[in-house]
Each structure stands twice: as C-alpha cells, then as structure tokens.
Amino acid sequence: MKIANLRGPRDLVIEDLTLDTQNLGPDDVWGETEITGFKIGTDRGNYEGAENVPGAPDYPRWVGDSNLAAIKAVGSNVTKFKPGDRVISRAPHTSDWIQNQNGPLVKVPDGVDSEDAVWAHLYTLSGLCYRKANFVPGEYVAVVGLGVLGLGAIGLGPAMGARTIGIGNSPIRNDMAMRMGAHATFLYNDRDLTSKLHEYTNGSGVDLVILTANPWPAYRTSVEIVRDNGRVSIVSLLGRGEDDLDFNPLAMQYFYHKSLSLIAVNGTSGYLYPSSDSDRFEWNKQCEFVLQLMADGNLNPSQLITHRLHYTQMIEAYEMAYEREKTMLGVVFTWKD
Numbered sequence: 001m002k003i004a005n006l007r008g009p010r011d012l013v014i015e016d017l018t019l020d021t022q023n024l025g026p027d028d029v030w031g032e033t034e035i036t037g038f039k040i041g042t043d044r045g046n047y048e049g050a051e052n053v054p055g056a057p058d059y060p061r062w063v064g065d066s067n068l069a070a071i072k073a074v075g076s077n078v079t080k081f082k083p084g085d086r087v088i089s090r091a092p093h094t095s096d097w098i099q100n101q102n103g104p105l106v107k108v109p110d111g112v113d114s115e116d117a118v119w120a121h122l123y124t125l126s127g128l129c130y131r132k133a134n135f136v137p138g139e140y141v142a143v144v145g146l147g148v149l150g151l152g153a154i155g156l157g158p159a160m161g162a163r164t165i166g167i168g169n170s171p172i173r174n175d176m177a178m179r180m181g182a183h184a185t186f187l188y189n190d191r192d193l194t195s196k197l198h199e200y201t202n203g204s205g206v207d208l209v210i211l212t213a214n215p216w217p218a219y220r221t222s223v224e225i226v227r228d229n230g231r232v233s234i235v236s237l238l239g240r241g242e243d244d245l246d247f248n249p250l251a252m253q254y255f256y257h258k259s260l261s262l263i264a265v266n267g268t269s270g271y272l273y274p275s276s277d278s279d280r281f282e283w284n285k286q287c288e289f290v291l292q293l294m295a296d297g298n299l300n301p302s303q304l305i306t307h308r309l310h311y312t313q314m315i316e317a318y319e320m321a322y323e324r325e326k327t328m329l330g331v332v333f334t335w336k337d
C-alpha cells in the first residue's frame with residue numbers, strides 16, 4: 001500500500017508499506033482508495049509546522065481524512081458493508097486501508113458521484129457548525145472564511161433553511177460562494193461591512209456567524225458583525241500558525257455588552273430528542289444526511305474542484321496551499337497506479 005507520510009515541516013513523502021489483508025479481524029473492512037480530498041486548513045498548518053493541535057499526532061504523521069474507497073473484503077462479523085460498496089471514511093491519503101466497521105465509515109448511495117461524496121465528512125463538520133449553535137431555519141448566517149469548510153456551510157444553507165452571507169478575503173472565493181448558493185457575499189475588509197449587513201438583513205442583523213478562518217482579524221470581523229445576543233460557531237483553530245493577537249478577544253464591547261455566545265465546533269452536537277439507543281445525530285448519521293442531499297442533487301461540492309492530481313503529485317498541492325493560492329480550492333488525489 002502507498003501512504004503519504006509527513007516526516008516534518010514541508011517534508012512529505014509517499015511511502016510503500018505492507019498491509020495484511022489476508023487476516024482480517026471479524027469487524028474489519030478492507031477498502032481500496034479511489035480518490036482522497038485535500039483538507040486544506042488543518043493539513044496546511046501541519047505541513048507548515050504550526051503548533052500541534054491537542055490530541056493530534058506529532059511528526060511523522062499521516063495527512064488527510066477524506067477518503068472515498070471501494071470495499072474489497074470484509075471480516076466475518078461485518079453486516080453493514082459488502083465487497084463492491086463505495087464508502088466515505090476519514091482514512092488518510094493512502095491507497096488501501098483496514099478499518100473497524102463501527103468507525104466513521106458511511107456507504108455512498110448509488111448515483112452520488114465520487115467527486116461529490118469525497119467531501120461528505122468535511123461537509124458533515126460544516127453542518128455541525130449549524131447544529132451546535134442550535135440554528136433555527138430563517139436565521140441570517142454569515143460564514144467568515146470561504147475555504148473548504150466555509151463553502152460547505154454555504155452549500156448546506158438552502159437545505160438547512162438559512163439565508164447565507166459569505167465573508168471572504170478574496171473576490172475569487174466570494175464568486176465561489178455565490179456558485180455554491182450564497183445569497184450575498186462581502187469582503188471582510190469592506191469599510192461599510194456592518195452597515196451593508198444591516199441593510200441586507202433588513203435591520204435584523206446576523207444571527208449566527210460560522211467562523212472557519214484561523215487569523216485573529218477573522219475573529220474580530222465575526223464578533224463585530226454578529227448581532228447583539230447572537231452566536232459565533234468557531235470551527236477554525238484560532239490563531240494557529242498566525243500572527244499573535246493584538247486585542248482582547250473577550251473585550252467588553254464584544255462579549256459582555258453584545259451578550260455573545262461563542263461556540264466551539266468539535267465533538268458531538270447533542271440533541272433535544274435523542275433516540276432510545278443512540279445519538280440521533282452522531283457523526284455517521286449526519287454524514288448520511290449530507291450524502292442524501294448529494295443524491296437529491298441539492299449539494300454539489302465537485303463543482304468547486306479546481307485540481308485533480310495523481311497521488312504522486314501531492315506535494316505540488318501542499319506547496320500551493322503553503323503559498324495560499326487563492327485559485328486552489330477543491331483538490332482531489334487519484335490513487336490508481
């Protein structure tokens with residue numbers, strides 16, 4: 001099997017390892033990768049050598065976590081999957097893998113293009129930004145940062161019942177947001193941003209901000225534009241690999257006076273009406289919802305694919321991310337030799 005291994009900052013290699021596919025455990029599933037998607041934000045930080053994310057592995061480490069594969073074989077206890085099924089999982093950039101059937105592994109419905117499905121786990125995280133903030137249909141949602149996760153939040157907007165507003169740092173990204181279904185876009189450094197949002201929301205203000213960018217100026221934009229008593233869902237790793245902050249992030253004029261709720265988007269969302277035996281909105285179930293939207297034709301992340309690269313060209317993509325290339329967004333790696 002081939003696997004991408006990040007040995008240290010800007011030291012990415014493809015290694016050849018042996019995977020024992022002859023002795024699958026009872027709950028094991030063996031998959032052969034078709035394509036993987038580039039998780040730009042976190043992986044760029046890992047590639048650059050930004051501080052480690054708590055709980056994440058140190059170097060040498062795997063990279064990537066959006067893997068679309070076909071199942072080759074299953075263990076004796078496996079009932080959920082059969083050979084030939086296409087599945088999306090959080091396996092890294094690798095040609096083959098073995099996982100437990102009860103892990104983050106979801107069958108892709110027939111008719112969903114692999115180039116859409118490969119983004120399903122990342123878009124599940126975009127969806128968690130709404131759920132953890134107890135989003136209510138009809139609210140105005142501003143998405144600050146228009147990378148993969150931000151555009152996922154925009155793409156989910158119509159299905160969630162949101163009026164979405166993309167706030168980007170490049171006109172190219174704002175155009176992509178409009179193509180994904182944003183109702184409006186603005187640049188984060190627009191001097192009249194607050195008044196334009198006031199006008200756009202008919203005076204209601206932005207109810208929820210989904211913050212997907214690490215730099216502190218993006219945080220400042222978020223707490224400035226959200227309405228009084230509003231919420232900011234923070235999925236970004238604030239300040240990671242960025243300049244130190246030069247203001248108080250909990251300054252009275254933001255946090256106390258506006259009575260804001262700042263919400264960390266990680267882990268589980270919780271749900272008011274849980275099932276008797278499981279979490280109704282555990283990760284795989286949320287991922288199934290995302291895949292169903294794709295099956296219905298209501299979510300098409302493949303339209304944002306800007307680069308299709310063979311896995312042997314992976315370093316090119318990481319170097320483009322390192323340079324913060326604005327025209328690069330959806331990058332998929334193919335794994336056939």
Ligand SMILES: NC(=O)c1ccc[n+]([C@@H]2O[C@H](COP(=O)([O-])OP(=O)(O)OC[C@H]3O[C@@H](n4cnc5c(N)ncnc54)[C@H](OP(=O)(O)O)[C@@H]3O)[C@@H](O)[C@H]2O)c1
Nearest residue numbers: 040041042145146147148149168169188213218235236237
């Ligand atoms: N919580 C979790 O479980 C989890 C999981 C995965 C990822 N993440 C984090 O989520 C974040 C988003 O991931 P991603 O893959 O979508 O990253 P990304 O592609 O880097 O997207 C962030 C976007 O925000 C832009 N941006 C930077 N400063 C801005 C500003 N002041 N205003 C508006 N936009 C600004 C960035 O532009 P530039 O390229 O110019 O900087 C980039 O286009 C990352 O921080 C990632 O680490 C969290």
